[in-house]
Amino acid sequence: MTQIVDETFQASVTERLAVIEERLVTEAVADSSFVTEAATHIINAGGKRFRPLLVILGSAFGNDVDEQALTKAALVVELTHVASLYHDDVMDDADIRRGVVSANRRWDNSIAVMVGDFLFARASSTVASLGTDYVKLQADTFARLVQGQIAETRGPQAGDDPLEHYLQVVSDKTGSLIATAAVFGGMVSGADSSVLQALHDFGEEIGTVFQLSDDIIDITSTVTGKTPGTDLREGVLTLPTLMLRRSTDPADDQLKALVASDLSGDEALAKALEGLRAHPVIGQARAEVQRRADRARGFLAPLPEGPAKDALLAVCDDLVTRSA
Numbered sequence: 001m002t003q004i005v006d007e008t009f010q011a012s013v014t015e016r017l018a019v020i021e022e023r024l025v026t027e028a029v030a031d032s033s034f035v036t037e038a039a040t041h042i043i044n045a046g047g048k049r050f051r052p053l054l055v056i057l058g059s060a061f062g063n064d065v066d067e068q069a070l071t072k073a074a075l076v077v078e079l080t081h082v083a084s085l086y087h088d089d090v091m092d093d094a095d096i097r098r099g100v101v102s103a104n105r106r107w108d109n110s111i112a113v114m115v116g117d118f119l120f121a122r123a124s125s126t127v128a129s130l131g132t133d134y135v136k137l138q139a140d141t142f143a144r145l146v147q148g149q150i151a152e153t154r155g156p157q158a159g160d161d162p163l164e165h166y167l168q169v170v171s172d173k174t175g176s177l178i179a180t181a182a183v184f185g186g187m188v189s190g191a192d193s194s195v196l197q198a199l200h201d202f203g204e205e206i207g208t209v210f211q212l213s214d215d216i217i218d219i220t221s222t223v224t225g226k227t228p229g230t231d232l233r234e235g236v237l238t239l240p241t242l243m244l245r246r247s248t249d250p251a252d253d254q255l256k257a258l259v260a261s262d263l264s265g266d267e268a269l270a271k272a273l274e275g276l277r278a279h280p281v282i283g284q285a286r287a288e289v290q291r292r293a294d295r296a297r298g299f300l301a302p303l304p305e306g307p308a309k310d311a312l313l314a315v316c317d318d319l320v321t322r323s324a
């Protein structure tokens with residue numbers, strides 16, 4: 001997804017990503033051909049491999065890269081991510097993932113949950129071979145992923161500010177694993193603690209940007225490989241809809257009521273999508289994404305200049321401008 005300008009560096013990134021890609025499929029091979037098929041289903045559907053890319057880019061800021069540890073760390077974050085998607089599609093009752101039928105739809109919820117567990121078990125086995133520091137970070141990250149999902153499912157409780165609640169959910173369910181990907185990159189190259197901190201802060205912020213832009217795309221795009229308006233249909237409020245709810249302009253009352261209504265029917269959902277797409281909250285939400293991307297750039301300031309830093313800056317630009 002991200003264009004890297006330095007050709008030699010690009011070649012090394014591509015080569016490492018290819019190794020990771022091959023190993024991802026191997027890790028999903030199970031004792032039974034059925035489990036292998038179900039576990040490779042979403043892996044083979046492709047994906048941006050954003051978290052492995054961050055491991056690779058993060059590894060440029062240490063002293064010496066341990067290539068085997070780098071591959072393993074990238075596998076751990078991507079397997080954890082894919083595992084979480086199997087579960088997420090059950091929770092969201094999704095039909096499509098990465099342009100293919102979701103596992104919960106192709107088989108059923110039980111199979112999708114168990115296959116997610118299987119992939120998470122594979123990630124756990126791999127992280128064990130990296131050492132306890134990695135295991136601890138992985139376990140803490142897993143706890144944040146789960147807590148983010150639970151908080152999203154329960155919604156804001158009495159006294160919670162809905163927008164603050166949403167941003168905490170986003171940090172936990174997406175920022176946490178992306179931060180860990182960047183930190184793992186630093187760890188496999190023996191980076192010092194100040195570098196690990198910068199990578200963590202950058203990853204957490206860019207992960208939030210990633211999810212916020214994903215949530216905007218859920219409303220704006222028709223070509224994402226997912227069904228548009230999934231969050232809306234499920235009644236999950238995201239940045240644009242939370243901003244709309246805060247509006248006190250009576251002209252917004254009709255759209256606010258529509259968004260808050262039952263959107264399980266195709267016609268109601270299409271109307272809500274149309275109204276939101278034409279509303280200024282989309283521009284306001286994009287401005288917030290831009291502000292946070294700038295904040296992420298700021299966390300990179302102490303890191304040495306070079307092609308890896310340029311690539312991380314390019315990631316920030318891409319997330320602000322992406323439309324699918």
Ligand code: FPP
Pocket residue numbers: 080081083084085087088092094116117120142145146149173174214226
């Ligand atoms: C996608 O959000 C979901 C996540 C980023 C996290 C999901 C985490 C879990 C299910 C808990 C962890 C489970 C394991 C096995 C590691 P979304 O629904 O907003 O995004 P989408 O549009 O891609 O569906």
Ligand code: MG
Pocket residue numbers: 088089092094
């Ligand atoms: Mg989902």
Ligand code: MG
Pocket residue numbers: 088091092
């Ligand atoms: Mg979800």
